[in-house]
Amino acid sequence: MKHxxxxxxxxxxDVQIIAEDGTTLNLDLLPDEVVAFExxxxxxxxxxxxxxxxxxxxxxxxxxxxGIQEEEAGRYYLRYQYDAGITEFWGxxxxxxxxxxxxxxxxxxx
Amino acid sequence: xxxxxxxxxxxFCFADSPIVPDAQKTPGDVLMTDAKVICVxxxxxxxxxxPQAVKEQAYRIYGITARKPxxxxxxxxxxxxLGGSNSIRNLWPESFITQPLNAHVKDKLENKLHDLICSGxxxxxxxxxEITHDWIAAYKKYVGPLASDAQTPVTEKSSxxxxxxxxxxxxxxxxxxxxxxxxxxPSSSPxxxxxxxxxxxxxxxxxxxxxAKSCFPTPEAAKAxxxxxxxx
Numbered sequence: 001m002k003h004x005x006x007x008x009x010x011x012x013x014d015v016q017i018i019a020e021d022g023t024t025l026n027l028d029l030l031p032d033e034v035v036a037f038e039x040x041x042x043x044x045x046x047x048x049x050x051x052x053x054x055x056x057x058x059x060x061x062x063x064x065x066x067g068i069q070e071e072e073a074g075r076y077y078l079r080y081q082y083d084a085g086i087t088e089f090w091g092x093x094x095x096x097x098x099x100x101x102x103x104x105x106x107x108x109x110x
Numbered sequence: 111x112x113x114x115x116x117x118x119x120x121x122f123c124f125a126d127s128p129i130v131p132d133a134q135k136t137p138g139d140v141l142m143t144d145a146k147v148i149c150v151x152x153x154x155x156x157x158x159x160x161p162q163a164v165k166e167q168a169y170r171i172y173g174i175t176a177r178k179p180x181x182x183x184x185x186x187x188x189x190x191x192l193g194g195s196n197s198i199r200n201l202w203p204e205s206f207i208t209q210p211l212n213a214h215v216k217d218k219l220e221n222k223l224h225d226l227i228c229s230g231x232x233x234x235x236x237x238x239x240e241i242t243h244d245w246i247a248a249y250k251k252y253v254g255p256l257a258s259d260a261q262t263p264v265t266e267k268s269s270x271x272x273x274x275x276x277x278x279x280x281x282x283x284x285x286x287x288x289x290x291x292x293x294x295x296p297s298s299s300p301x302x303x304x305x306x307x308x309x310x311x312x313x314x315x316x317x318x319x320x321x322a323k324s325c326f327p328t329p330e331a332a333k334a335x336x337x338x339x340x341x342x
Contacts, residue, residue, distance in 0.1 A: 003155070022132070022134070022135030022171030026307075032191060061197075065164070065198055067162065068167050069163070072163035073163055073164075074160075074164035074167070074198075075163075077177070077196075079195070086141055087158075088158050090155075090158070090164070102306065103158070103159070
């Protein structure tokens with residue numbers, strides 16, 4: 001579903017909330033999920049390799065996979081449109097913040 | 111479980127292998143609709159791998175709590191080479207071992223659709239819609255009849271195949287062996303089949319760096335299973 005959700009100033013983000021049983025929920029993100037997506041997006045945008053690899057990246061789609069633990073890579077899915085195409089990242093809470101542009105992983109410390 | 115009137119064998123008595131995804135759980139998800147992008151050689155290598163936690167969640171969603179090595183792959187409903195995404199909405203555990211429908215059969219369809227897209231004979235969106243709507247119907251439309259269509263139907267748990275040990279499977283020419291986690295094939299079955307459905311023999315320049323999705327004892331067995339040699 002299309003939400004006029006603002007994540008770090010980006011709107012018109014396609015938001016998918018995936019329940020534990022795999023069905024898609026017609027709900028809003030929980031406040032903690034919004035905070036997590038904002039943090040993941042901010043971390044990526046601040047990373048020099050991300051900036052150079054994905055110039056002018058704009059967040060266009062997010063999935064909140066509620067069946068996956070917060071600490072597991074894949075809890076959050078982020079899709080970006082950038083100058084040369086589209087890319088995907090998997091986000092999660094980690095013991096320390098990191099970005100791995102090769103694997104498409106981003107972790108943020110809670 | 112018989113799908114759309116197509117009976118199939120569950121070779122090792124593992125019933126309910128999800129040959130077709132549940133549309134509520136796996137509606138399909140598109141990343142890319144630009145043929146110019148997906149037809150570039152090596153496109154799928156640039157697309158992400160799916161994290162293990164997401165694969166495990168796909169198994170849980172389908173109620174698969176135990177599995178044997180090589181029994182399933184977490185497959186993309188709209189494959190990466192057709193512009194599919196890695197969202198869990200596009201993933202489901204597909205059996206490698208059910209007959210006649212399995213992940214290898216779907217791979218053949220994906221390769222055919224990719225060829226049609228890249229030769230300008232099929233719009234990307236149409237391929238994505240058809241494989242999402244009913245991949246078995248799309249297979250029959252674009253690849254041809256299933257092997258079972260010309261055979262006497264077999265019923266679940268009624269065939270001798272049900273009792274067949276895995277290690278004998280290649281004597282029947284139907285079931286491949288599985289590679290190890292690094293994508294290497296056993297010496298008894300050294301022919302590597304890539305995710306693009308191309309088989310590579312020892313000595314092939316691409317052999318060493320090919321990460322096998324399945325393995326066959328001979329090139330003939332790989333060919334008989336529907337895979338092709340590299341184009342020279």
